[in-house]
Amino acid sequence: MYHHPDLTPFTPRQRPSLRAAATNMIENWPSQAYRDDYAMMRGIWPILPKTLLLSDPALIEEVLIAKAEKFSRDRFQTRALANAVNRQSVFFAEGADWRWQRRAVSPAFRHDKLQALIPTFIQCAYSLAQEWRHAPQDAIIDVAPAMSRVTFDIILTAVLGAGAQDFDREKFLAAINPSLSTIAWRFLYARIGVPSFLPFPGASRVAESVDWLHNALTTLVAQRRASAGDHADILGLLLSARDPETGRIMNDEELVSNLYTFMIAGHETSATALGWTLWLLAHDQTSQQRVREEIQTIIGDRDIVVEDVEKIIFTRQTLQESMRLFPPAIGVGRAPIEDIDIGPHKIRAGELAIIAGWCVHRHEKIWDDPNGFDPDRFSTESAKGRHRCAYLPFGAGPRICIGMNFAMLEMTVILATLTRHFRFSLVPGHHIELATNLTLRSKNGLPLNISPL
Ligand code: HEM
Incomplete structure (x- = not known):
């Protein structure tokens, strides 16, 4: 067995802890989930419903694909993530309402629409590279917030077009912050059954900012309707x-x-994946050099163009491998609408199934050296015959992430732009502690040494 202490930043706990539930909830996922097909989650609190943690691709396929219509979203996740601004979106809708919403938003993510966005991806990535060029030599930069900024610029332009110019991004980012930074609390409260009217630290700031966001976006829609x-x-x-x-x-x-x-x-997730990818490439200089050489061979010194994106295959594999080790969404939750059989398990209405992406991605039976970083796992040759639910950064089935292709294109462009212009290396003494908030983050950021090439 290989050891990768930096890439396995915690040991699964024998007994679940409240502290872990509020900071890094994957610590509470039992170690069997990395060896067996499933594990039963032990409750921290007796009122938690029975929860089955699934890490076998065939069982997951039954839940997410074959019997998808027999499940709804996990109500705990919904309680933690839904608010007055987002609760009527395609993300939370169910049944016929979800089907119509999904149909209505799908055209925005069609191949031709995404292709048309590539110049925006290139331009936003290039602006960040320009900014870094002016940083002092060998500056240490936390790439986590830097990636959030560039992906936010991109999603804003994709959503609002030219209207993005007039949008007050600083105010918007300040307003979403209270909601994002208290998600762990809301998850914890939901999972241990604290009634939703009881406040958590920061609750009043969340309420104020959600009101502001609702008004700001309602005004935006009204202005657009009038134009x-x-x-x-x-x-x-x-x-x-x-x-x-x-x-x-x-x-x-x-x-x-x-x-x-x-x-x-559309921005938190891709930013998270990009941050981890740069950190992993700083960790593995050989792969970093391979990405750079691939870009040199295919693009050379000219600007990136739309046609290049599909050709930089190793760059793309690096992103895929990064999302295997550090999936921005650690898993997805589902609740059966009625009692149901999944493989040998009977899951009753009211109980929960968690599709444990993090565990599937590091499962001993699926991957050689599961905790090691190796982008070649995603070469066509190596991926051949792998179960379609063995790799789930975007989920699977009818509710698969609608922004999957958007994110892959955007991230490939950003990674290529940054790697061809800068060398990334680790900052000695910095260690990773995971934080499961909206996405899987590093608690103390991802500071890297960045030197222009
Ligand atoms: C690396 C980037 C991303 C990752 C890892 C990611 C991951 C996921 C996952 C795991 C789901 C849940 C699937 C489920 O519950 O079964 C999801 C759903 C969703 N994602 Fe993403 N996502 C990313 C980027 C994006 C982008 C760029 C957008 C939009 C611009 C987006 C919009 C959505 C929406 C609307 C849903 C709900 C779909 C539905 O319920 O029908 N995501 N995503």
Whole structure:
């Protein structure tokens, strides 16, 4: 067995702890989930429903794909993540409402729309590279917030088009902060059954900022409705979306909810994945050099163009391997609508199934050297025959992440732009402690030494 202490920053706990539930909840996932098909979650609190942690691809396929319509989202996750701004979005909708919303938002993520966004990806990545060029030689930069900034710029342009210029991004980012930074509390309260009317630290700031966000986005939608002309951005597509069967269009609450969801889900996740990727490449200089050489061979010294993105295969594999080791979403939760059999298990209505992406990605039976970093695992040759649910950074089945291709394109462009211009190395003495908030973050950031090439 190989040892990668930096890449396995904790040991699964024998007994679940409240502290872990509030900081890094994966610590409470039992070690069997990395060896066996499933594990039973032990409750920290007696009122927690029975929870089955699934880490076998075939069982996961049953839940997410074959019997998908028999499950709804996990109500604890919904309680922790939903608020007055986002609760009517495609992310939280269920049944027929979800189906229509998913149909309505899908055109915004079609291949041709994404291709048209590549110049925006290139331009935003290039602006960040320019900024870093002016940093002092060998500056230490925390790449986690830097990645959030660049992916936020991108999603803003994708959603609002030219309107992104007038958008007060600083105020928006300040307003989402209280919600994001208290998610761990809300998860904890939800999971241990604290009633939702009881405040948690920071609750009043969350309420204020959610009000502000709701008003700001409602005004934005109203302004756009009043303005003339068609817009090719995501907001424009949502405004013109019409259900082909019923003719239904989105009301203002649904529009605001989806805008907010795209703005958050569309930048936090990709930023997290990019941060971990740069950190892993700093850890593995050989792979970093291979990414750089691939870009040199395929792109040389000219600007990146749309056609390059599909050709830089190792760069893409690096992102895939990074999301295997550090998936931005550690898992997805599901609750059966009625009693159901999954493999040999009977899951009753009211109980929970957690699809433990983190454990599947480090499962002893699925991967050689599961905790080691090796982008070649995602070469066509090596990936051949791998179960479709053995790798789940974006989930699977009908509710698979709608922004998957958007994110892969965007991240490939950003990674290529940064790696060709800078060398990344680890800061001695910095150690990783994981924090499971909205996404899987490093508690003390991802500071790296960055030197221009
Ligand atoms: C690396 C980046 C990303 C990761 C790792 C990621 C991951 C995920 C995961 C795991 C799910 C849940 C699937 C489930 O519950 O079964 C999801 C759903 C979703 N994601 Fe992403 N996501 C990323 C980027 C994006 C982007 C860029 C957008 C939008 C611009 C987006 C929008 C959504 C939406 C709207 C859903 C809900 C889909 C539904 O319920 O039908 N995501 N994502």
